[in-house]
Amino acid sequence: MRFSVLYLDMNSFFASVEQHLDPSIRNRPVAITATEGEHGACVAASYEAKAYGVKTGTRVRDAKALCPGIVFLPSRHRLYVRYNLKVAEVLDRHAELYRIRSVDEFQIALSGEATELPGLTRLVTDMKAAVAREIGPCLRFSAGAGPNHLLAKIAGKLEKPDGFRWLDRENMPQAIAHLALDDLPGISSGMSERLNRAGIRDMAALCALDPRHARRIWNSVEGERFVRALQCEDIPLTETRSGGIGQSKILAPDFRAPREAYLVSRWLIAKAGRRLREAGKVAARFGLSIRMIDGRQFSRSMKCEARQDDLHFLRINRALWRLAWPDVARAQILSVGIQLDDTAPLSARNGDLLSGLGPAERLPAERAARAMDLINARFGDGTIRTGVNRPHPGFFERG
Secondary structure: OOOOEEEEEEOOHHHHHHHHHOHHHOOOOEEEEOOOOOOOEEEEEOHHHHOOOOOOOOEHHHHHHHOOOOEEEEOOHHHHHHHHHHHHHHHHHHOEEEEEEEOOEEEEEOOHHHHOHHHHHHHHHHHHHHHHHHOOOOOOEEEEEEOOHHHHHHHHOOOOOOOEEEOOOOOOOHHHOOOOHHHOOOOOHHHHHHHHHOOOOOHHHHHOOOHHHHHHHHOOHHHHHHHHHHOOOOOOOOOOOOOOEEEEEEOOHHHOOHHHHHHHHHHHHHHHHHHHHHOOEEEEEEEEEEEEOOOOEEEEEEEEEEEOOHHHHHHHHHHHHHHHHHHHOOOOEEEEEEEEEEEEEHHHOOOEOOOOEOOOOOOHHHHHHHHHHHHHHHHOOOOOOOOOOOOOOOOOOEO
């Protein structure tokens, strides 16, 4: 067997950083909260707290009932980003750190002896020891290896905390036969239902699926790529063009009803759109991601006309929410995010002969959006808006 990707997932990262900094709370149940007070919720929990049933999304009052004596701390996202970079520096000295996937996830490109299991095992052992020695023993990670990113990521979730698992032709699909279809990253409950209708109801059937059939089920080439990756082919990640602009939000309990979350997404578009215009860019792809408290996710992006006005992106956002509605209508929403991708300078946009629009010229809706930016800059954010939205400033506002 030969491995090409190692995926590292920090264990209870936010809580572990706090335990590292404060020895008095080590080996104690700790929860990180997104908002203060009894109506707040936990955005992370230590393994000591998880043993009592406290998890991401648990309300503060419920966490207290489940785990008397639990320690609550407010989230400090900038602090966690600094420790993310500390960990990244240590990892990069041992192997090629290909990509920081998120604040607590890393992707390593394997080469040389590390592509074989004995060398890979030594590498993982050395990196675990280095992180503990150079940063602190509270910071641990689970590792997963595979011939592609998807299998490495799945493997990294199989043994927590502080585990190491691998997936390859020798143990697939039996090593993941116990998982449900929507346990896999990228398969929402809606996609799981679509697979069920196609007669694909378990992991063995999914892994044996003809990739061409998968393309039809997904209605996208991504279905074929996904199944080929499960079949242990070397399927590289699709590269996203640099320069994208994103906004995401961990929601407080009062914002978790789907209709409230939708209004927050409109607010995020206003923020991202302003950044896009300030950068003098247009975006030709819009993405929406919705994460639910029960762990399900909806994520979809759509190619669109290269624009920079909020009204254009709000229409696409509404269309994607309609697609998501069967999955999210009865759910509690944990987080929502939007992404403006395939960006390019407005100055490089071609004109439209039929409409009379000249090269690099703004459309009327784009000129109106720019005028709104100027008004809000002078009189305060939200003075004038494109329709109704729900501002939600506070913890974990990223981008």
